[in-house]
Amino acid sequence: MSLALLCSGQGRQDRGTFALLADEPAARPILDAATGPLGAHPADFCRTAPEEALHANREGQLLCVTRALAAAAALFPDGAPPDTIVAGYSVGEMAAWGIAGVWTPADTLELVEQRAKAMDLAGGPDDQLAHVRGLARETVERLARRFDCAIAIVNPGRLFIVGGTRAATEAFCAAALDAGAARAGPMSVRVASHTPRLAGAVAPFAAALAAAPTKAPTLRLMTASGATLVARPGQALAGLAAQLAETIDWAAVLEALAERGVTTVLELGPGRALADMAAAALPTAEVRAVDDFHSLTGARAWLKDRLDPCTASAGQ
Structure with a gap:
């Protein structure tokens, strides 16, 4: 089995x-580390924060990265198999670098804060x-x-x-539907990530990245x-850093996973x-999301059935 872990971006929190994670011992240090910047335990924040705060740029990035880090820690308390590929979508790539061991969880969350600040x-x-x-x-x-997006x-x-101002993206969506789009509409992400509108964020974020200690990745x-x-x-x-102001080709990432023989995919959420x-792009792979399961016990069992017996204990 070749496993890929995918770290989600903003919008679905x-x-x-x-x-699924609030009572997981292995996830507790990460949830505790996120409590300071969020001002509340992440589970409490999600339950009680106003909708606007739940989807604010800074808070949304912190929540999504915390979720991926905590899910990986809970599922693989002894570490994922070393041939695991980990990749992230938008801010999810920050989580991927943390899961791969390049940064500590605390440093990962601090860099996410710096990223969000630069973007805002x-x-x-x-x-x-x-x-x-x-x-x-x-x-x-x-x-x-045409609409400055x-x-x-x-x-x-x-x-x-597509990113732009609210008025521009709304006009773009209306024109797209007139042009025959199957669907088009706004997202709950209030920042024009990965567009030239964030060119001013690249240098400060690059400086923050350069100042953070890094290690060689322990995963792929x-x-x-x-x-x-x-x-x-x-x-x-x-x-x-440059990704903040440049188009991301996620389709190419999924193609690369297929080329590397990935047979099992788990989205951390x-x-x-x-x-x-991933299910559409890798039709022969087995694909699930953590949120498909009613408990982490189910997710662990699914992984265990697909891991080589010599590494199955990593998911227990």
Whole structure:
């Protein structure tokens, strides 16, 4: 079995994001580390925070990265098998670097805060992301230019994420539907990630990355910058920072996973959007999301059935 762990981006966090993890001993240090920056235990924050706070840029990034780090720690308290590939979607890549051991969980969360701060300072107060499905990329690019937007993320199945101001993305979505899009609409992400609107965030985030201590990855870490594996983190930091203002090709990441013979995929969440995309892009792989299971016991059992017997104890 070749396993890939996928770390989700913003937009799918909800009231139950930490319901499966709140009582997991191996997840507790990570949840505790996130309590300070969130001002409450992550499970309590998700249950009680106003909807606007739940989807704010800073809080959303912290919640999604905390969720992935905590899920990986709970599922693999002794570490995932060393041939595991870990990749992340948007801010999920920050979690992927942490899970791969490049940064400690505390350093990962601190860098996520720095990332969010740089993005908030560079972006506008009315920025947001929107999605469109069913149009050719050339058509999406033409409409994006017309409404002063930009493609943020390229997904499989003609699904694109577009960023701009709220008014611009709303006008873009209306035009996309008129042009024959299967669907288009705003997302609960209030920052124009991965577009030139965040060019001003690249340098400060790059400085924060350069100042953080790094180690060689203990897992096979794939970056969305070129859909390549990271062997020397120091040489990949510039690409990680540049992603803030550049289009991410997630479809290429999934293609790279298929080329590397991935047979099992688990999305760490929140949500299962990445699992749905992976299932379509890797039709012969077994694909699940942590949120598919009613408990981590079920997720562990599913993993154990697919791990080589000599490494099965990593999921117990």
